[in-house]
Amino acid sequence: MLKSISCTECRKQHRKCVRTNQSVECVRCFRMHLDCVMPSADHLQDQDETVDGSKQLRQMKASVAVLQSTIQQLELQMHQLQQPPDRLDDMDTASIGSQATTASLTPSSSTSSATSLTQPGHPLELFTLQQYLQDMYTHVSAEPHPPLLMQVVTSSSPSPLLHHPPRPDDLLLEKGKEWKVTFVDGRWQIDTGIKSMAELLQLQTKLYRQLSPFQGVSRFLEIELSQVDRHRQSVFQMSARVARNHLLLPPSTPVAWDRSRVPTMAFHIPNRVVNSLIKLHFQFFHDYLPFVYKDAYLAHLRQLKDPMQCPLTTALCSYVCCGYYKDIPPIKDLPWFNNSQDRRTVAEYFYERCRAVLDDIYDDPNRRLETVMCINILKRFLMNTLRVSEMRKLDTIAYLICMDLKNHYKHAQLVDLEGQPFPSPTPASPGSPPSSPSASPPTVSIAEHAVFARHYAFSAWAHVCLDFFTPDGPDLEGYHKSWDLIPLLPLPGESNTLRQYLEMQSHYFALVLAPAVYNLFEHIQTALLGYRVAFDLEIFLRFQSCTREWWQRLPPEFRLCDDPDDPDTIRQAIRDCEDDVKLVLYVFYLDLVTSCYVCLPRAKSMSADNDPGLLQQIQSMCVNASLEAAEMLMLIMARLDANISYSQFVGDVFLFVAVDILAHHAQSDDPDLVRKAKDKLAACFQVLENADFMEGHRVDLAASPLTHSLLDSNAAMFHLYNQYPQPRYALLYDLCRFLSPLNGYMPRTQRLETMCP
Known part of the structure; x- marks a missing residue:
């Protein structure tokens, strides 16, 4: 079997295109009686173009922008044509087409887009526009004006026959x-x-200027976050550069793994191996990330004749094998499990088996939820092995399926596990279209409904996170408008720990989806990616007020302390807390607010008003808060490091966040701030060195591939880290050390002993 360039049909369906020797048609087109046509040279993908659909997405956005501008011009013209005849007689010397060009509704509309309405080749042809205007005018006016209509479409130059009407705002x-x-x-x-x-x-329209609550400031300050020097970037920005220049590009050679290293036990007794791995999943991970409903899945697993043909089962096995484990006693059926390299090899084996089945169920309408579940489970393995390009393609498929299934599950008639009607947790929104009387809502079990809600939230959040690595970044406002998350509810028989974590995640999503939060977060993430951003300081003040109100509204069982901004109170609460749920939620809260605090110290005022030190006071507060937040992250990670289950999902991420914050402040021009940041950064590196998940992933300094020239090139970097059990840990560790400003700096011993428990 030889694999060649995919035909057009296989490209449309995102399927493998395999053809036998000397065969004109591929296997799939031959089986489905399709025309197997090879793409032309113009449609072949550029080798330097990302393979995740970013180019097509940009083209679609450009087309939508043109159509939006076209419709806006039509709306302006139709609004003008609806004016009474006496208003038309009193107009000045400019034509309606000129007015439509100069009075665009949005800043994105331009003269070129307005005049392009009359040029052949435009998406809306000339005849279509003429017919559209004539048809529309017959519905809004009893006396049509055919000459006027023809002039609107066929002329974009000023006409002496008509006058400008007064602008509505002027009136x-x-x-x-x-x-x-x-x-x-x-x-x-x-x-x-x-x-x-x-x-x-x-x-x-604002007919007056709002007063500012701050003395000496007549309006809110407009601030600008300047672009960061490319040699003083953060771990986040460097990770984005690596992803754009390397990980989102198709690899020059496919990822290879040594099949001979797969333990023979995995081949000869697959059922026992699978059962042992599934048992580990429910023992360590299920209560914190419930991908499946335990009772229903175990009943399904017992009925399987060959578990290796079940994509959910192989995905869960790969998930279990792609992490680190501490102090686990030897497992009888898994003698190789304590070796991290063997676990990586077995994870590759199960991933390959899962993809072989997953690629055949994309088109099955009855297995769409199963497809989403498999993709979400595989994301951890794909991220840990730095397959970001493959992860983004699969994530896009899962996200689109979720958006398609959302209305199906949201408005379905629920039944309990015994088939009896169950009250729906998601009442129909006022804006949702009413269903026809003859159409009855679909019937869905509460187990299937709850599992979809969890995977929908996970897919939506992962989709935003992955979009940060694309050149254009995420559209948080667009996501917020399309998101309508279904409540995360527990199911009968699930543990109290699982119930607590589901409720904790619901509280966190409520904070993230608050308009005051995502408005600022969109600007901050754009700045973190290295772009220049300008916004009103009022947005930050609203963000602060929203986060504090959210914290005070938290139930006592989720609130670590009463004041999240008091470092002494928080430090003592962390030491005394025995509830991991409170610690994890506070880590999420810290990550959100600190990502905003760390950017504001380099903000500059763009206001012409005299700034009475307001911006400087806010910047000083942000510096102190981010320094304290980094120390709190270290304390919490040291506490959660003993929790194998959730620390793999939280600790290995947010410990690098602490390094990023401190490295950023260590490059400041304030010598006192630099000293404080370097002291805490040295302590943070000490915690990172002692972390269990870094075992076997500490890249040798002499073998490090990171250089500024290599980061800017398109050279393949994956194979340099692929030799480690979990390449992501090795890359992040290498990035932290590459960006570290310590350079032999010796911190104060007393401070280190205080911060490192």
Whole structure:
């Protein structure tokens, strides 16, 4: 079997294109009686282009922008044509087409986009526009004006026949709004005279300047986050550069693993091996990341004749084998499990078996939820092995399937495990379209509904995180508009620990999806990726107020202490806390607020007003808060390091966050801040060196492949870290050391002993 360039049909369906020797048609097209057509040279993908669909996404965004501009111009023209005849007679010397060009609704509209409406080859052809305007005008006017319509479409130059009408905003400023208030039948009635959406939108115009609550500042300060020097970047930015220049590109050679290293036990007794790995999954991971409903899955597993043909089972086995473990006694059926390299090899084996089945169920409409579950389980293995390109492709598939299934599960009629009707936890929203009387909602069990809700939330969050590594970054506002997360609810028979973590995740999503949070977070993440950003300081103040209110509304069983901003109180609460749920939620909270605090110290004011030290006070607060947050992260990670189950998902991520924060402040121009940051950074490196998950992943300094020239090139870097059991740990460790500003700095011993428990 020889694999060649994929045909057009296989490319559309994202399927393997395999053809036998000297065969004109591929196997799939021959089996499904399709036309097997090879793509032309113009459609072949560039070798330097990412393979995750970013190019096609940019093209679609450009097309949508053109269509949006086109519709906006049509709306302006139709609004003009709806004016009374006496208004048309009093117009000035500019044509409607000119007015549509100059009075665009959005800053993105331009003269070129307006005039392109009349040029052949535009997505909306000339004849289509003429017919569209004529058809629309017959519905809004009793006296059509064919010459005027033809002039709107066929001419984009000024015409002496028509005049500019007064702008609605100018009329509003000149005449104001006069509303008639009456009292009828015991009720107040207001006659505004508003008869169209355009007139209603005029009320958004600000006719006065809002006063600032700060003395000496007539309006909120506009600040700018300048672009970071490429030689003083953070771990986050360097990770994004590595992903863009290396990990999102197709590898020059496929990832190879030594099949001969797979223990013979995995081949000769697969059922015993699978059962042992599944048992480990439910023992260590299930309560914290419930990918499946335990009772239903175990019943399904007992009915399988060949577990190796079940993609869910092989995905779970790969998930268990791609982590680190501490102080686990020898397992009878898994004598190789304590060797990290053997676990990596077995994880590759199960991943390959899972993908072989997963690639055949993408198109099955009855197995879409199973497809999403398998992809979400495989994400940990793909990330740990630095297969970011493959992970993003699979994640996009899972995210799109979830968006397609959302309405199906959200408005379904639920039944319990015995088939009896069950009250729905997601009542229909007021804006949802009513279903037809004849159509009955689909029936879904509460177990299937709950599993989908968990995977939908996981897919949505992972999709945003992966988009940070793309050149354009994520569209948080667009995601927020499309997200409508289903409540995360426990199922009968699930443990109290699982219930607590589901409720904890629900509280965290409520914070992330708050408008005051994602508005600032979008600017901050853009700045973290190395771009220049400008926004009003009011956005940050609203963010602070929102996060504090969210913390005070937390139930006592999830709140670590009453004041999350008091370092002494937090430090003592961490030492006394025995509940991992409180610690994990506080880590999530710290990561969110600190990512914003760490960027503001380099902000500059763009306001013409005299700044009375407000920005400097906020910057000083952010510096102190981020330094304390890094120390809190170290303390919490030391506590959670004993928890094998969740520390693999949390500890190995947020400990690098602490390194990133301190390394950022260690490059400051303030010598006192540099000294404090380097003291804590040395302590953080000590915690990182002693972490269990770093065993076997400490890259030798002489063998480190990181150089500035290599980071900017398109050379393959994956094979340099693939020799380690978990390449992601090796890469992050190498990045932290590469960006470390210590250079032989000797910290104060007393401070180290205080911070390192």
